[in-house]
Every structure is written in structure tokens, then in C-alpha cells.
Amino acid sequence: MSDIESATESAIGKSPPRLEAAEKAAGTAIYSGDMELPGMLHAALLTSPYSHARILSYDVSAALALPGVKAVVTAEDISGGYIGLVCKDEKALAHGKVRYIGEPVAAVAARDEATARLAARLIEVEYEELPAATTVEQAMAEGAPVLHEDFADYTKIYQAPENEGNLLARAEAVMGRGVDGFDEADVIVEGTYEVGAQYHAYMEPVSVLAAFGPDGRVTVWSSTQSIFRTQANIHEGLGIPMGKIRCVAPRIGGGFGAKAEASGQLVTVMLAKKAGMPVRLVLTRDEDMTSMRARHPGTLRVKTGAKADGTLVAREMEVWLDAGAYADDSPAVMNLVLFYARGSYSIPHVRALGHAVYTNKLRLGAFRGFGNPQASFAAESQLDEIAEKLGIDPIELRIKNAIKAGEQWLGGQRITSCALVESLEKVRDASDWTRRREAAPGRKRGLGVAAMTHTSAFLSSGAIVRLQGDGSIILNVGAVDIGQGSDTALSQMCAAALGLDIEQVSFATPDTDSAPYNYGTNASRVTYTVGQAVHRAAMQVRAQLLEHAAAMLECSEGQLELRPGGRIGVDVEPPRNAEVSFADIAGRSLWAVGGPITGSGSYIPNDPPDPEHTKMTGFLGLDALSVLTFGAQVVEVEVDEVTGAVEVIEAWCAHDVGRAINPGAVESQIHGGFVQGQGYALCEEMLWEDGRLVNPSFMDYKFPGTLDTPDKIHAIILETPEKSHPFHVKGVGEPPLVGAAPAINNALSAATGLRLKQIPLTPERVLRGLLEKG
Amino acid sequence: MINITLKVNGEERALSLPATRTLLAALRNDMKLTGSKNACNQGVCGACTVLLDGVPVNACLVLAANVAGREIVTIEGLGEGGKLSPMQQAFVDAGAIQCGFCMSGMIVSATAFLAENPKPSRKEIRQALSGNLCRCSGYVRVIDAVELAAGRSGA
Ligand code: FES
């Protein structure tokens, strides 16, 4: 083989329009809530008015008597068990108790939506109200009401703390001499940081369509980040065999983590089954905000020790996360806060201790960054406090301590490639940092920096690549594109491996009936992890193509060359003008020799922690978590000292992606991620009063619009090839969000001298801080 | 139930619907024009933006019965003969579209704006689109797209 590299260059490193961009622009793209089936019914939910109450009885007779109502379901109709990825503590509907205001208690399917909503209100549920614990402090207090009396009996995949109360998870990691390491420090800074609850605010509210076929199988189209997790949840929660559940993902209107696990699917399937007709559930924004998920609010006590020359020697972090009423991903998110507690630096002595606590409010769950935004806000803010104390430039301090390839991360994994220093240098140069930091100390404007590290390989994925009769390719991976552009990037990789143009590869709709297993679209994992499987599957197809071509061209495989556009030729001296097309080969395979050409690939990272390096207790396994990606951001803000408003003027975001398969999509991830992080930093916060969400609408929950965001978000792509990947890629979905909050906070401090330890940095908090500071 | 005729994308449709039905619900449910999206149902996000006599409105805030007989254009009505309109094409070419859920409304708003102001500054584009929320893009490429469309129409 020769020239493979040049043949493959055609598809990679380019930014063709996304495969589905035109249909989205035309308004013809189909999302779950746009779908209809003949005879389809509409669903409506009845939700809990109490933070905590025992359910004594249901009376559904009035609802059922309403003309047009076809089915009503309550917990009494649940045929399965508990669900939950790491701790099985939740059912399809509230059963026995309600644990937060807004928790679905019952549901109705009716001829039209208005009737369904009316009927839902006619369901009578008798409750016995119980004392509630709506904050971590209340839930951990002596004699606090217990949310889950059966906690000890739940199935868990982590070592759970033994307790009679509300402590869902506790984990600890110790590196080096742990807290004893502070004896090496000349300077110690300690502080307590608070982070708010951020709502994902994907524009598409949760939508589900479920229909049973005459064969008894159910098909579920839903807004999900994982058709396979949806299938598993329906299986476990409703007792339906997996083979009888088909999950499909049409276009998805954003997810950001909230649609990774079950949402409205189970109750919709229950209704469809009971009514014997297709049922569609579309949540209102209010229902979505009160019953789905949000980013964990929490408190982080952080302590960092450094030598006088700026060498960081010790870090301690103690974290308390509010998990809400159900475990969902909380133990894992808490683990990942600890995973990032050391930051992107070679700190030898670390102790990180985390807790996740049940409270009577909405479950908190996965959200772009998965624990990293919390850890990074606290740790990266504190790093600037140290820099200030030592009189060292914040970027200098970071570069001095930056972790490098070959070193071990907390947990013991070895860093395979690392462009951290380069990222910091890039944003320093691009932002003209040195000159501008000196130019305006203590003025209204200031620059701030943050560095970040994130994972990009996680859990398992498969790929199937099939050659069709006309020589084109169908790529089937079961990975859901939630808007980030993975359909296109994966197709580019597949095309590259086979020397094709992207137009010659078609991307199969994610469907559990046909796709190989894929864990889901989260953890910035798709490009790296699914990309591995795509490459393996494509290489199998390539091997078969070459075998056929050698026979057809009567030469050895070594004399063949893959030519762009789906042709294989003979590369010998003197040149022979002989080549076959993929279509010729497909014809031979289908009608004469060998049978259909199909390749399949599977992949799971395996990078077990090193117990010699880090002592860890209470963690979930981190074996299938690997490949770290690095970056740095500089932000310029302007502070209005009269109103306390912080405006982001400009941002420079340098991210190492190994290799950019689709640079345009990478830049878009950087823009969108940064702005979502800006919202986290400045204005977004779900607020509860006595367990009731007080801002469950886009009117009251503000996230950045065109007038709140900088026009100049410089996306700087760094490419340090990640050798463990055939295309040298790493993920970039989450890191751009992670750095925004600490960088903005550090910029606020540079601009005003005010050092806040709580996000969001609302005008009110900033103003109060400025007044107190005087 | 009331009987009305809606004129959408140049086509008249007789409908029988409750007086309280919003234009958005009428488009999506009664007329099966699902390009306009419902993301807040409150007039905040712009995902439901359509043109009413050429002016962008939030279809979730308009009662269908109140706009009978008026000229309504939705995202589905922007292109001609199965081809994307110049603004739609610019959004594709600029790489502005991610999940796409906000994009129908965004493109409709941008189309109306450019008709009014064919040579806008980036700042003016931002002002014009301030009623259209997008959670994916960070808006940079959205502004690029409108600029691209403006540049092309001037050429
Ligand atoms: S759905 Fe109409 S403005 Fe949001």
C-alpha cells in the first residue's frame, strides 16, 4: 500500500457544511415533537405539589370519565424495577412518596393535548406531607427527614457510604503526602467557593413518541443523547425485554448532558401500552425545568500551598454537592470534581474529599463539564489569589506548574499528549496579555485567565461500515448528534479511512435495532471513542476491498493503491492502466465471490487507575476514562461600577484537539461552550424557595443572548497529535465551558480588585462586593 | 370552535379550531408545518418566529383567529422551488447551525431584518436578533451568516 495518507487527506481537516444543515435551515428537520402517527394520543403529566410527602391513594375515575381520555397511569402501573446508572433509586413515576415539587406522579393520554391536561388535573392524589430537607445543610442536619429509607438496599456500582441519613456518596483521593504536604509550603491560600445550579436550557424541551407494533415491540423516538441508555432504562424500569424495545433518535435540539439518561420515555411507553395507541409527550418549558435536571450547586473548600518561587506543593479540596431527590449521575459527577481537584498542574500532595447529598429538589445531573466547571471555578480562581500573593503573573504561575505529557494525573493515568503550556502561551500572545495587564490595573477593564483539562475517551462504542452495491458506504454507529456535529465528523473519518469524499458516506439514523452499542453522547467522547471504532470497522472494509481488487487486477495486494473517490489501482513500473472501482468490487462481492462487504469495530478505553499513585475510596471505576485534553482561555471584561454588571468584551480560547477533523465544528463548539460558560459565570442560576423552583421559565431564567455576548470569541485550535488515536483526535465538547467562569472571575478581580467566591457573579453580588470593599 | 381561513406561505387553508389556539399551535398541529418551534411558549426565545405581513412576530403570542386572512410566512415558505433562500443558504455556508432548534426562528428574523436594513453592521445584526435565543452557537457564526447574506445580496 502506498499513498494512503494522500488519499485520506481529502476528507479530514476540512469544514464541509454539516450533513443535516440544509434540512435544519429549511425547517424540514424532524425532531421528536414534530412526529405524528395515525391515532396518536397526547400525554400530560400530573406532578407533585409537595417537596416531600407520602402518597396515600389515587383516584383516577374523574380523569378517566372525561371524554377523549384513553389511559391514566400511576405508580401502580409500573411493571419494572428501579432505574439509575450508578445507583438504582428511581422509578418511572413517583411511587410511595414524592420527593420534589414537580416530580411526575401520574400521566394521562387523551385525544388532544388540552383534554389530557384537563384530565391530569382531575386525578386526585391523597398525600401525607412530610418534613422536607431542601438544602444540603438541612439534609445533613441531625434528625433530618430521610429521603430514601431503602438506600442501603439499592443496587449501586460504587462503594456507598453507610448511613441512615441522606449521604448518597462520599469519595476521597489522596496523592503524595496528602494534607501533610502543606508543610512544604511558604504560602497557603484557603477559601470556600460556591457554585449555583445551572439549567441546560437546550432549546428543545423533552419530547417522546412511543408506539407498540402488532408484534408487541415498542418503538420510542425521543430527544435523547443515547438510544442505548434509553433502551436500558425502559427495560429496567418497565420490565420489557430489550429485544422488544427499539429506540430511535431523530434530530435532537440540544442536550448538554440532561438528555443522557431517562426523561419522559418511560411514562410515555406506559401510556402507549395501556392505551394500545401511540402516545406523544412534549414537556412545556416549565415542566422541563421542574422535572428534568440541572448542574449541581455546591460548596467547595479549597486550600493551596506554594513555595515562595511559585512552585505549587499541596492542594486540598472538600466538596459538598447537592444531588437532589434522586442519585442519577451525582456520585459520578462528584467523583469527577475530585478528579479535576488538582487542576492542570504537577502538584505532588493532594487530598480531595467529596460528598453528594440527597435533598428534596429536582435531581441534579450530567451537564457539559460534568463536575469540572465546579472544580475549575474554585481551583482556578484560587490560583490567581496565590499569584497575587506571590506577586507572580497568573499565566507565568500556570506555565511554571503546568503538567506535561508522560506525567500522571490524579488517579495515576499517564498523560499521552499535552499542549497546556502552548495553550497558555497562545492566549497570552493573542490577547496581548502582558501589555494590557500592565496598562490598566484596577480600572474598569481587566483580563483574566484560566486553564483546563478534560477527558475525551470514555466507555464503549461500536461502528458498522457497509459497502453498498453502488460503491458508496453506510456508516452506522448509534451515536446521537445533539447538535455538536458528530455525524459529520464521524463520516469524515470514515471517508478518510477509505479514501472517499464525504458525499460517498451516508450516516445511518441512530436506531437500537441496527446500530452497534454506543454508550452515549457525553464526556466529550464521541469524536475520540466512536472514532476509534469507525476506524476499525473501516479498516476491515478496506482489507476486503483490497483482497477483491488483487484478485480482479491479478496482482498482489502490495501492488495496490487506494485512489481518491473509491477506486483501487495497480501501482507498478511500468505503469499499468488498470483500476477497479468500489462499485465493481461491490458487484463482485454481492453476485459472485465473498458475499457482502461489511466491517465492524468495537472500542473501549482501558486505563486503570494506579493505586500506588493515588489512594482512592468511594469512587466508581475510572478504568474506562482516559485521554486528557488541555486548553487555556483569556477573557477581557468591563465592569459597570454603578450597576455591578460585568460585560465580557473579548475572549481568547485555545484548545488542543489533537487534530481537528472539522475545524469549523471545533470552532463552533468553542464559541457555544464559552458562551454557556459565560452564562454560568454571570447570570444563570436556578433558585428554589422552600423546595419550589421560583424561576421555571425563560422569562425568569436568563441565559445569554446576542446582546450579552462578545462578538470576538477567538477560537484558537492547537493540534498536538494524540498518538493513541488513528486520526490523532481528542474531544472538545466540554472544555470551552469549563474555563469561562474562573477566567471571568479572575478578570473581574483584575478590573476591580474585587475577589468573589460565588457564581453567578450577578450585578447584585458584584455591586455588594464593590460597596463592601469601598 | 371557530372557522377561519389562514393564508400561510401563499396558500389559503380553511380551519376549524378553538378561539384560544395560538398561531404556533395552528401551524404545527392543524397545518402540520412543524418548522416553527415551541421552546418557551412565552414570547421570550423567538424559536416560533414567523412573518406576519412581512413583520416578524412570535407565533406563540398570536391567536390564530386574529390573523385570519393576513399574509403569514413560515420558515417553510422562505425558499422557492425546493431551493433554500439566500438567508437559509448563508446560515448553512457560515456553519451557523448546530442543533438547529432555534434556527427556523433565527432565519425568519434575519430575513425580515435584512429586507429592512440590507447593509447592517454586526452590532445592528445583534440588536435585530436579540429576541432569538440560541443555546448552541454562542452567536458568532449566526452573525457571520447574516453578514454573509448581506454581502452576497449586495454583490
Ligand atoms: S416559543 Fe414563541 S417565543 Fe419562544
Ligand code: FES
Ligand atoms: S443551534 Fe441549537 S439552539 Fe441554536
